[in-house]
Amino acid sequence: MKFFIDTADLDEIKQAESWGVLAGVTTNPSLYAKTGGKLADFEDHMVKICKLCEGLPVSAESQAKTTEGMIADGERLAALAPNIVVKLPICEESLPATHTLAKEGIRVNMTLVFSAPQALLAASAGARYISPFVGRFDDIAEDGISQLADVVAAVNNYDFGHDVEIIAASVRSANHVT
Numbered sequence: 001m002k003f004f005i006d007t008a009d010l011d012e013i014k015q016a017e018s019w020g021v022l023a024g025v026t027t028n029p030s031l032y033a034k035t036g037g038k039l040a041d042f043e044d045h046m047v048k049i050c051k052l053c054e055g056l057p058v059s060a061e062s063q064a065k066t067t068e069g070m071i072a073d074g075e076r077l078a079a080l081a082p083n084i085v086v087k088l089p090i091c092e093e094s095l096p097a098t099h100t101l102a103k104e105g106i107r108v109n110m111t112l113v114f115s116a117p118q119a120l121l122a123a124s125a126g127a128r129y130i131s132p133f134v135g136r137f138d139d140i141a142e143d144g145i146s147q148l149a150d151v152v153a154a155v156n157n158y159d160f161g162h163d164v165e166i167i168a169a170s171v172r173s174a175n176h177v178t
Helices: 010-018 029-034 039-052 067-078 094-103 116-125 134-139 144-156
Strands: 003-006 022-027 058-061 084-089 108-113 129-132
Touching (some): 003 010, 010 022, 010 039, 022 039, 029 039, 039 067, 058 108, 067 084, 094 108, 094 116, 108 116, 116 129, 129 144, 134 144
Parallel strands (some): 003 022, 022 058, 058 084, 084 108
């Protein structure tokens, strides 16, 4: 198991990094906005996060809605720092974008995954990371951990020719602390 922090707050990242357990960061422009940041400064902020977490994967989300836009965003984001991972939502437009970016050697984190079939599509397209939204199932009285187990089992059944890691996303800590 690895621990990723989902934030754009530099102080939170520094604190988690100081514990010695941080395996990576995922973020997006919405989380950056919560820190008072503006979309125009998002890429500069990503560079700051990458420097704080040198050597750790840092997922930066594209805001594009088209395949071409996602590819362009992905190439631009990946050029910011060697530890950038491009975060794309699972959708029809992102699958060919993921495939293209992966062929270019750019790592992709496919997010907003809600099912094993979606996870298999993401991995088949070349996603290096897959982020199923565990907490969203819990929010609607479903068992998020059971859904996560289904995704992990499905992905582990196949050899995709590249490493695939599952990042449990949107986890509500109060729901899963024992």
